[in-house]
Amino acid sequence: MAHGMTNEAHGKDITRIALVGYMGAGKTTIGKALAEDLALSFYDLDWYIQNRMHKSVSQIFDERGEEGFRLIERNMLHEVAEFEDVVISCGGGTPCFFDNMQYINQQAQSVYLKCHPDTLYAHLHMGRAVRPLLLGKNTDEMKKYIATQLEEREPYYLMAKHTVDVTLMDSCLKISNMVAKLKETLHIG
Numbered sequence: 001m002a003h004g005m006t007n008e009a010h011g012k013d014i015t016r017i018a019l020v021g022y023m024g025a026g027k028t029t030i031g032k033a034l035a036e037d038l039a040l041s042f043y044d045l046d047w048y049i050q051n052r053m054h055k056s057v058s059q060i061f062d063e064r065g066e067e068g069f070r071l072i073e074r075n076m077l078h079e080v081a082e083f084e085d086v087v088i089s090c091g092g093g094t095p096c097f098f099d100n101m102q103y104i105n106q107q108a109q110s111v112y113l114k115c116h117p118d119t120l121y122a123h124l125h126m127g128r129a130v131r132p133l134l135l136g137k138n139t140d141e142m143k144k145y146i147a148t149q150l151e152e153r154e155p156y157y158l159m160a161k162h163t164v165d166v167t168l169m170d171s172c173l174k175i176s177n178m179v180a181k182l183k184e185t186l187h188i189g
């Protein structure tokens, strides 16, 4: 596989792709499709945390607060980012805590899935996954929260090695186009 990250322990060429970006950008949706296309294993960091902890992300937030969740998230990131020949979808906040983004860049080909706040809102509004940070917010509050937090977080996301704007890929039918664009960006597949 022509990706070019070499594992120093055994000198083998490995592929490890990490997707970052705001909640609702499509990291999970697109990451899964990309992994299938490239015949790589797919790891979603939120799902991995939930499986390892036997608890939902929301439960972890409730029981340990965001601070507790971020500690667990960092530890789990260090587990999945050791795996070889994988696509990893990070959580929306993963790059913004500790030195996570530097670590992601050290371990993987990172891609920021950039998405306009209106599209993020539309995705988050229609999706059914529970995002503790958005709980209890009405439409206006949610739109404001997304716009403000995206501005705060974008400097971290922009540290990724590649940026792909997914705003215009706003249809499930076009997920395959998205995969093609990512492969082109990464010179892979």
Ligand SMILES: Nc1ncnc2c1ncn2[C@@H]1O[C@H](COP(=O)(O)OP(=O)(O)OP(=O)(O)O)[C@@H](O)[C@H]1O
Binding pocket: 021, 022, 023, 024, 025, 026, 027, 028, 029, 030, 046, 089, 090, 091, 092, 093, 123, 124, 126, 127, 128, 129, 131, 166, 169, 170, 171, 172, 175
């Ligand atoms: N390109 C797209 N076109 C249409 N719908 C999309 C697209 N990308 C994502 N969606 C939809 O938007 C919702 C959120 O997507 P997804 O869960 O993949 O986002 P995420 O970036 O993984 O978010 P989080 O950081 O919260 O895990 C889902 O319901 C998904 O089906």
Ligand SMILES: O=C(O)C1=C[C@@H](O)[C@@H](O)[C@H](O)C1
Binding pocket: 022, 023, 046, 057, 090, 091, 092, 093, 094, 130, 131, 132, 133
């Ligand atoms: O953007 C965030 O901070 C989050 C995104 C999700 O992926 C989850 O990791 C959690 O809901 C927090």
Ligand SMILES: [Mg+2]
Binding pocket: 027, 028, 029, 044, 046, 089, 090, 091
């Ligand atoms: Mg996700």
